[in-house]
Amino acid sequence: MVLGALIDDADTGREGAPADDRVADRDTVQRMTNGEPEALATIYDQHIRAVFGLAMRVLQNEGDAEDVVLEVFSQAWTQAKRYDATRGSVASWLLTITRSLAIDRLRSRRAGPDPPPHPPDTAVVELPDPALDAEHDVLTVASTPRLRATLTALPTIQRDAIELAYFEGLTPTQIAERSDQPLGTVASQIRTGLVKLREALTT
Amino acid sequence: MSDPQHEPFDQLAAFYAMGALTEDEQTAFEPHLEICRGCVREVTSLFPVTHGLLHTSPPLDPPAGLRVRVLGQVTGTAAGPRDTRPRQLAPIDTPFSALDEPETPSLHVNSPRRSPGVLFWLTATLLIAAGGAGGWYAAELDRQNRELRAAVDVATTLAERAEMELGAARAGAADREAVLAIVTGPDVQQVDLDGQPLAPHASARALWNDTADMVFVTAGLPALPAGDIYQLWFMLPDAPVSAALVEPDADGHATVIFRVPGTVTLPATMAITVEPSGGMPAPSGDIYLLGQPTE
Numbered sequence: 001m002v003l004g005a006l007i008d009d010a011d012t013g014r015e016g017a018p019a020d021d022r023v024a025d026r027d028t029v030q031r032m033t034n035g036e037p038e039a040l041a042t043i044y045d046q047h048i049r050a051v052f053g054l055a056m057r058v059l060q061n062e063g064d065a066e067d068v069v070l071e072v073f074s075q076a077w078t079q080a081k082r083y084d085a086t087r088g089s090v091a092s093w094l095l096t097i098t099r100s101l102a103i104d105r106l107r108s109r110r111a112g113p114d115p116p117p118h119p120p121d122t123a124v125v126e127l128p129d130p131a132l133d134a135e136h137d138v139l140t141v142a143s144t145p146r147l148r149a150t151l152t153a154l155p156t157i158q159r160d161a162i163e164l165a166y167f168e169g170l171t172p173t174q175i176a177e178r179s180d181q182p183l184g185t186v187a188s189q190i191r192t193g194l195v196k197l198r199e200a201l202t203t
Numbered sequence: 204m205s206d207p208q209h210e211p212f213d214q215l216a217a218f219y220a221m222g223a224l225t226e227d228e229q230t231a232f233e234p235h236l237e238i239c240r241g242c243v244r245e246v247t248s249l250f251p252v253t254h255g256l257l258h259t260s261p262p263l264d265p266p267a268g269l270r271v272r273v274l275g276q277v278t279g280t281a282a283g284p285r286d287t288r289p290r291q292l293a294p295i296d297t298p299f300s301a302l303d304e305p306e307t308p309s310l311h312v313n314s315p316r317r318s319p320g321v322l323f324w325l326t327a328t329l330l331i332a333a334g335g336a337g338g339w340y341a342a343e344l345d346r347q348n349r350e351l352r353a354a355v356d357v358a359t360t361l362a363e364r365a366e367m368e369l370g371a372a373r374a375g376a377a378d379r380e381a382v383l384a385i386v387t388g389p390d391v392q393q394v395d396l397d398g399q400p401l402a403p404h405a406s407a408r409a410l411w412n413d414t415a416d417m418v419f420v421t422a423g424l425p426a427l428p429a430g431d432i433y434q435l436w437f438m439l440p441d442a443p444v445s446a447a448l449v450e451p452d453a454d455g456h457a458t459v460i461f462r463v464p465g466t467v468t469l470p471a472t473m474a475i476t477v478e479p480s481g482g483m484p485a486p487s488g489d490i491y492l493l494g495q496p497t498e
Binding site for chain 1: 215217248251252255266274276277278279428430
């Protein structure tokens with residue numbers, strides 16, 4: 001079975017995205033490294049809905065999300081040579097950049113007019129996680145419907161804590177304060193939720 | 204995980220995998236990651252989850268005009284109007300000397316260090332006409348300021364990533380050194396395990412020497428459903444003794460180093476069974492690998 005055939009179309013914001021699109025994406029990024037503007041337009045058209053959806057989920061503000069989208073595609077354009085297809089799909093690459101930039105912006109917004117010089121963030125900017133390879137990436141993406149369903153079905157305390165950490169970049173202490181829960185409880189709930197999500201990926 | 208050295212870091216691995224630790228927490232956690240195989244395993248096992256979460260946001264249609272804006276500003280090939288809504292502009296407090304750093308990386312293709320194209324002048328003209336030259340100049344400085352900040356953030360993040368990789372690499376190097384110490388040590392002995400009907404293509408080898416440590420290397424083990432795990436046993440005449448839990452990678456490979464219990468006399472018959480996650484005190488599942496010492 002071709003692993004790419006398992007890709008969930010909704011994950012990239014596209015309808016009917018076949019496995020071949022992943023190969024086409026890689027070729028298109030390669031053309032971006034040659035400075036072909038049409039290649040960026042193609043990548044934009046293929047992934048903008050997913051990128052904008054994630055930016056909106058993090059920022060909850062259309063203007064900020066637009067600015068992040070601009071930064072994402074600027075970074076993709078200038079760093080196309082650094083894209084490594086063996087480490088993940090183009091969609092994952094773009095979404096990783098999107099999350100990182102959006103959380104940076106969110107943290108700056110929280111900090112007020114003078115953002116901290118080095119916002120703490122371990123989110124990956126350059127590439128998807130090095131622990132992953134392309135095959136893992138495909139499997140992970142293929143499991144997205146299950147992951148999404150499992151996330152929705154998690155107990156509220158677990159889901160909220162995971163979303164605050166992952167999509168709002170809150171630290172354990174900040175989550176504990178916001179949810180009025182002991183720090184240990186928050187940590188435990190997040191870990192329990194993540195383990196359930198992991199099981200969703202492997203079943 | 205009952206190690207007192209581990210307790211202060213208990214459950215931080217999940218936050219680390221999510222990129223949700225503060226800088227101080229991360230700085231404190233990473234040295235621990237170098238010495239705690241459990242935390243390395245935890246972080247590694249959770250990365251696919253945190254990676255998968257990227258894809259769970261519902262796709263949304265972007266506002267009209269964003270495409271033109273993005274392509275226009277990034278590649279300079281499509282003339283698109285800039286966003287006319289109020290933007291949140293950070294104070295322009297970056298020293299001009301910083302903006303003039305020749306080697307500062309830029310995240311935008313339309314860097315001011317490149318020759319301005321038609322779009323640049325067209326956009327500038329429109330902005331000057333709409334808001335005055337001062338407004339354009341302030342916006343342009345602000346854009347450069349944000350680019351520089353973004354470049355610094357990227358560099359910082361990459362440095363943090365490199366540190367994390369270094370920690371994991373050091374842990375991996377320590378493991379490899381331990382394996383080499385056993386395999387290349389004097390009087391190394393081994394027991395080979397053969398795949399059983401449930402895993403005919405699997406194989407494994409247990410190696411030990413005069414130390415109390417054993418290396419167990421296996422390949423070709425099939426993936427297990429969630430909630431199950433492979434468990435290695437010394438099949439002693441009186442009763443089986445648990446040796447280790449084995450978690451193969453996606454290709455069925457695993458290398459495990461563990462201390463041989465003092466009650467075990469080597470060589471001994473060894474077996475791998477499938478047990479519920481966390482392991483069992485005695486084998487209860489099917490045997491996947493079995494090996495007996497050779498004379």
